[in-house]
Amino acid sequence: MLLRVREVGLCGTDREISAFEYGSPPPGSDRLILGHESLAEVVEVGRRVHSLHPGDLVVAIVRRPCPDAECRPCRAGRSDFCITGHFTERGIKQADGFLAEYALDDEEYLVKVPRPLADVAVLIEPLTVVSKAAVQARAILDRLPYEPGLQRGLVLGAGPVGLLGAMVLVANGFETVVYSREPEGGDKSTLVQSLGASYVSAASQPIETLAEKTGEFDVILEAVGFAPVMMAAPRLLRPNGVVVLTGIPADGAATEIVVGRSLRDLVLKNQAIFGTVNAGRRDYLSTIQQLEQFMTLFPDSVRKLITQRRPLGEAVRMLTDGGGIKNVVQLHPRAA
Ligand SMILES: [Zn+2]
Ligand SMILES: [Zn+2]
Numbered sequence: 001m002l003l004r005v006r007e008v009g010l011c012g013t014d015r016e017i018s019a020f021e022y023g024s025p026p027p028g029s030d031r032l033i034l035g036h037e038s039l040a041e042v043v044e045v046g047r048r049v050h051s052l053h054p055g056d057l058v059v060a061i062v063r064r065p066c067p068d069a070e071c072r073p074c075r076a077g078r079s080d081f082c083i084t085g086h087f088t089e090r091g092i093k094q095a096d097g098f099l100a101e102y103a104l105d106d107e108e109y110l111v112k113v114p115r116p117l118a119d120v121a122v123l124i125e126p127l128t129v130v131s132k133a134a135v136q137a138r139a140i141l142d143r144l145p146y147e148p149g150l151q152r153g154l155v156l157g158a159g160p161v162g163l164l165g166a167m168v169l170v171a172n173g174f175e176t177v178v179y180s181r182e183p184e185g186g187d188k189s190t191l192v193q194s195l196g197a198s199y200v201s202a203a204s205q206p207i208e209t210l211a212e213k214t215g216e217f218d219v220i221l222e223a224v225g226f227a228p229v230m231m232a233a234p235r236l237l238r239p240n241g242v243v244v245l246t247g248i249p250a251d252g253a254a255t256e257i258v259v260g261r262s263l264r265d266l267v268l269k270n271q272a273i274f275g276t277v278n279a280g281r282r283d284y285l286s287t288i289q290q291l292e293q294f295m296t297l298f299p300d301s302v303r304k305l306i307t308q309r310r311p312l313g314e315a316v317r318m319l320t321d322g323g324g325i326k327n328v329v330q331l332h333p334r335a336a
Pocket of ligand 1: 010011012013014036037126
C-alpha cells in the first residue's frame with residue numbers, strides 16, 4: 001500500500017533516538033527515518049489488498065514480528081509479546097518510520113481510522129500503549145474473588161501517556177489522581193482537573209508520603225521512566241492492588257529501597273507489579289473505540305493534548321526544544 005503521511009507525533013523515544021541513546025537503523029543502512037506515531041492516507045493499494053481503499057485514513061502498528069518460527073506470540077500476530085527480541089519497530093528499531101511524505105506498508109499492519117477522529121488520530125499510537133496496559137491490568141484485577149466497589153487510580157507522570165492514562169482511568173469510573181513534576185495551578189493540572197481527576201505536584205509532595213495526602217490506590221500507572229519513582233510506586237498501593245510500569249528508566253539507574261519491606265508487602269497484600277510495552281492489533285482497535293468515547297466525554301481536553309502542529313522543517317526544533325504535551329509534524333495537512 002502506498003501511503004501519504006499526514007501527521008507524525010513526536011515523543012521521548014524520538015528524542016532518545018536523536019541523541020543516539022536508543023534505536024537502530026535498518027540492516028545495511030547508516031540512517032533511520034524517525035516516526036512511529038503515524039496518521040496516513042491510503043493513496044494506492046496492491047491487487048491483493050481487500051480491506052482498505054484509496055482515501056482511507058490509517059494508523060500503522062509500530063512493532064513487526066520476528067522471523068523465528070518458534071516465536072509463538074509473533075506467529076499468533078502479537079509481536080508486542082515477542083520472546084526472541086528479534087522484532088523490528090518502524091521508526092525505532094531496524095525499520096524506517098513515517099516521518100516522510102510517503103511511505104509503503106502492508107495491509108496487515110494498518111488499522112483504519114474513522115474520519116471523525118482525523119484531528120486527534122495521531123494520538124492513537126501513544127494511546128494503544130495505555131489501552132494494552134489497561135487490558136493487562138484488568139486481567140490481573142479480574143483475579144479478585146469479590147466486587148471491588150469504587151476503585152482508585154494513580155497516574156505517575158503527566159506526559160502524553162500519563163494524561164491518556166488518566167483519561168482511561170476516569171472513563172472506567174476510577175477516582176483518579178495524577179502526580180507529576182509540574183506545579184499545581186499550571187496547564188497540566190488544569191487539564192487533569194478538566195477530566196474530573198485531581199492533580200498533585202511532586203514539588204509540594206514527596207512521593208514517599210503521597211498516600212498520606214491522597215490515600216492508597218488500587219491501580220497505579222507509571223509513565224515517567226524514573227527509577228526512584230518506579231520503585232516508590234508499590235508503597236502507594238492498597239491491598240490487592242496492581243502497579244503497571246510503562247516508563248523506560250536509564251540503563252544503570254540506581255535507587256535505594258528497603259527490599260525486605262517491599263517484597264513483604266507484595267506477598268502479604270496480594271499485590272502485583274508488571275511491565276508492559278507496545279501494543280497489538282486488538283489494542284489498536286479498542287483504542288479507536290476508546291478515543292471515540294473520549295471525544296464524547298472530554299473532547300476539548302483530548303484536543304489540548306496536541307500542543308502544536310508544525311511542518312517538517314520544524315521537526316528538529318520540536319525534537320530538541322521539547323516543551324508542551326504532544327508535538328506533531330504535519331506532512332500533508334489534508335486529503336489531496
Ligand atoms: Zn512515541
Ligand atoms: Zn517474535
